[in-house]
Amino acid sequence: MSDKVIYAMYGDDDVLKSSAKKLVSNGVKISEVYSPFPIHGIDPIIGVKGTRLGIMAFLYGLTGLTLATIGMYYFMVVEWKMNIGGKPNFSYAENVLAFIPVSFEFTVLCAAHGMAITYLLLNRTLPGMPAQNPDPRTTDDKFVMEIRLSENHGVTEDKLDELLKDTGFVELDKKIIE
Amino acid sequence: MQKEAAIREPLILGNKTYHDVTEDVCRPIEGKAPKMWYILFAIALIIGLYGVGSILYLLGTGIGVWGLNKTIGWAWDITNFVWWVGIGHAGTLISAVLLLFRQKWRMAINRSAEAMTIFAVFMAGTFPLIHMGRLWVGYWVLPLPNHFGSLWVNFNSPLLWDVFAISTYLSVSLVFWYIGLIPDFATIRDRAKKPVAKRMYTILSFGWSGRAKHWNRFELVSLVLAGLATPLVFSVHSIVSFDFATSVIPGWHTTIFPPYFVAGAVFSGFAMVQTLLLVMRKAMNLEAYIHTKHVEYMNIVIMVTGSIVGTAYITELFISWYSGVEYEAYAFLNRATGPYWWAYWSMMTCNVISPQLMWIRKLRRSLLFTFFISIVVNIGMWFERYVIIVTSIHRDYIPAAWSMHYPSHIDIAVYVGTIGLFFVFFLLFARYFPVLALNEVKTILKGSGQSYKESPDYHNHH
Numbered sequence: 001m002s003d004k005v006i007y008a009m010y011g012d013d014d015v016l017k018s019s020a021k022k023l024v025s026n027g028v029k030i031s032e033v034y035s036p037f038p039i040h041g042i043d044p045i046i047g048v049k050g051t052r053l054g055i056m057a058f059l060y061g062l063t064g065l066t067l068a069t070i071g072m073y074y075f076m077v078v079e080w081k082m083n084i085g086g087k088p089n090f091s092y093a094e095n096v097l098a099f100i101p102v103s104f105e106f107t108v109l110c111a112a113h114g115m116a117i118t119y120l121l122l123n124r125t126l127p128g129m130p131a132q133n134p135d136p137r138t139t140d141d142k143f144v145m146e147i148r149l150s151e152n153h154g155v156t157e158d159k160l161d162e163l164l165k166d167t168g169f170v171e172l173d174k175k176i177i178e
Numbered sequence: 179m180q181k182e183a184a185i186r187e188p189l190i191l192g193n194k195t196y197h198d199v200t201e202d203v204c205r206p207i208e209g210k211a212p213k214m215w216y217i218l219f220a221i222a223l224i225i226g227l228y229g230v231g232s233i234l235y236l237l238g239t240g241i242g243v244w245g246l247n248k249t250i251g252w253a254w255d256i257t258n259f260v261w262w263v264g265i266g267h268a269g270t271l272i273s274a275v276l277l278l279f280r281q282k283w284r285m286a287i288n289r290s291a292e293a294m295t296i297f298a299v300f301m302a303g304t305f306p307l308i309h310m311g312r313l314w315v316g317y318w319v320l321p322l323p324n325h326f327g328s329l330w331v332n333f334n335s336p337l338l339w340d341v342f343a344i345s346t347y348l349s350v351s352l353v354f355w356y357i358g359l360i361p362d363f364a365t366i367r368d369r370a371k372k373p374v375a376k377r378m379y380t381i382l383s384f385g386w387s388g389r390a391k392h393w394n395r396f397e398l399v400s401l402v403l404a405g406l407a408t409p410l411v412f413s414v415h416s417i418v419s420f421d422f423a424t425s426v427i428p429g430w431h432t433t434i435f436p437p438y439f440v441a442g443a444v445f446s447g448f449a450m451v452q453t454l455l456l457v458m459r460k461a462m463n464l465e466a467y468i469h470t471k472h473v474e475y476m477n478i479v480i481m482v483t484g485s486i487v488g489t490a491y492i493t494e495l496f497i498s499w500y501s502g503v504e505y506e507a508y509a510f511l512n513r514a515t516g517p518y519w520w521a522y523w524s525m526m527t528c529n530v531i532s533p534q535l536m537w538i539r540k541l542r543r544s545l546l547f548t549f550f551i552s553i554v555v556n557i558g559m560w561f562e563r564y565v566i567i568v569t570s571i572h573r574d575y576i577p578a579a580w581s582m583h584y585p586s587h588i589d590i591a592v593y594v595g596t597i598g599l600f601f602v603f604f605l606l607f608a609r610y611f612p613v614l615a616l617n618e619v620k621t622i623l624k625g626s627g628q629s630y631k632e633s634p635d636y637h638n639h640h
Contacts, residue, residue, distance in 0.1 A: 036620060
């Protein structure tokens with residue numbers, strides 16, 4: 001199904017933000033905003049929910065801690081009670097102090113890398129992927145708002161044009177996408 | 179948009195727009211490298227290659243080519259290791275701890291400070307590896323099943339903790355740095371004209387889009403990574419200090435080591451950042467972004483951590499007497515008055531006296547003076563490790579075993595070689611990577627840019 005997309009380009013983050021506010025209050029659904037840097041306060045306006053990556057990081061960290069604990073318990077207590085200076089490791093509890101540094105490091109290792117990999121996969125940003133922004137200037141100093149007509153049944157194209165007219169955009173581009 | 183007090187100095191000088199920020203950072207990458215870059219690169223490469231050659235000779239012959247003897251079994255190798263790891267602490271501290279404290283001035287310096295961190299940790303990692311002598315069995319430090327030929331590694335040993343600490347630190351810093359680099363690579367990608375450059379930066383930028391949702395994730399990932407990296411920074415140098423503190427050698431067996439090492443690491447790391455950035459800002463025309471105020475902030479950090487280090491030296495000295503342990507007391511007396519007195523007093527002068535000069539506002543805002551002190555501090559911090567390591571072991575319990583350490587030319591070549599390699603990496607970074615977190619700098623432009631702060635509606639807007 002073909003769809004018409006409107007790209008409204010702005011030269012300033014605050015202008016885009018007030019324009020987005022105006023559109024949303026008129027019932028327009030803004031599909032996407034592309035910007036060279038995070039625009040603070042845009043997420044609630046266009047309805048972007050907070051990410052749950054933080055929870056993922058915690059779970060990855062927990063996995064790391066568990067793995068480190070099981071590993072060290074097995075290596076140092078079960079498989080071979082290494083005798084160091086006449087002090088073999090008879091139980092995990094007796095030696096837990098010596099295991100804290102590695103447990104901590106491994107927790108951080110798993111949490112950081114697990115989260116980073118999840119982040120890249122979620123964003124679909126991987127080595128060699130083609131650029132996904134609609135205009136090369138959006139990584140420099142331009143801010144683009146993307147409105148899809150298929151997502152705006154209640155608002156006609158003419159109405160959208162009228163709403164956008166005085167918002168102070170620098171360029172307006174319309175594209176038919178398949 | 180965040181406002182700040184009018185009396186606060188702006189962090190970005192002049193009348194800059196978003197586009198100017200992009201231009202200023204990308205121009206040195208897109209243009210031709212200045213002649214000076216080639217000269218410096220050639221010098222660094224020659225020194226680095228000499229170091230690599232010396233390492234190969236060392237591996238082929240054995241670590242007997244170092245100036246070690248039966249009494250002094252650890253000298254320049256571990257000194258250089260701790261020195262480099264220490265330097266490698268500033269970058270993550272700047273980007274992680276200062277992010278948690280919402281210090282906006284970090285944005286101009288975090289990228290290059292973190293690059294410095296990563297390269298410094300590379301250099302640090304070289305020393306324990308070559309110190310093994312048989313590098314090809316280096317993988318034995320990993321927990322591998324017993325049928326590989328030895329027992330499981332010893333998780334009770336601080337040396338193994340160090341393996342985990344350094345490798346975690348290196349890889350997490352690398353990831354943190356790269357996540358921040360992706361949007362900036364995208365900026366270069368979208369500006370690139372030459373096909374090869376376009377291709378390279380497309381690969382490096384991972385297809386970054388700049389969608390609102392992606393920026394939302396980006397900010398959270400940065401925050402969580404900062405939260406993870408902050409205790410990591412402190413743990414790494416604490417664990418490095420455990421290599422010594424958990425031993426029974428007088429002069430090493432000290433509970434004050436972890437905080438004292440961490441403070442020392444931040445102290446030397448910031449000094450190295452100053453050395454590099456003072457040159458870089460000039461060479462790459464970034465004076466509007468990294469200016470006197472940034473240098474002053476860093477000098478304050480140097481002053482504070484230098485004072486902690488100084489306090490630790492004096493505490494150590496007092497405790498060695500107060501403990502009543504004669505071996506302990508002798509170790510410190512010998513440091514100050516024995517055959518290595520010159521190393522001890524160089525350390526004291528460089529690390530205790532010189533940072534105190536930063537109390538004077540005029541001096542801490544002087545770029546030339548800062549550059550001078552930053553080098554003095556780095557020399558002092560090298561001596562600190564040398565003093566701790568060599569003077570504590572050179573007079574063994576039995577006077578018949580007393581000895582002195584004289585570095586061989588391989589000792590010197592390997593050390594100087596790592597400095598060369600470090601600069602090879604750093605110069606390549608400065609040539610091909612965005613040296614400023616340019617997209618992050620844009621977020622503070624309206625809040626801390628000079629032209630915005632001085633405009634009449636800055637304080638009655640909204």
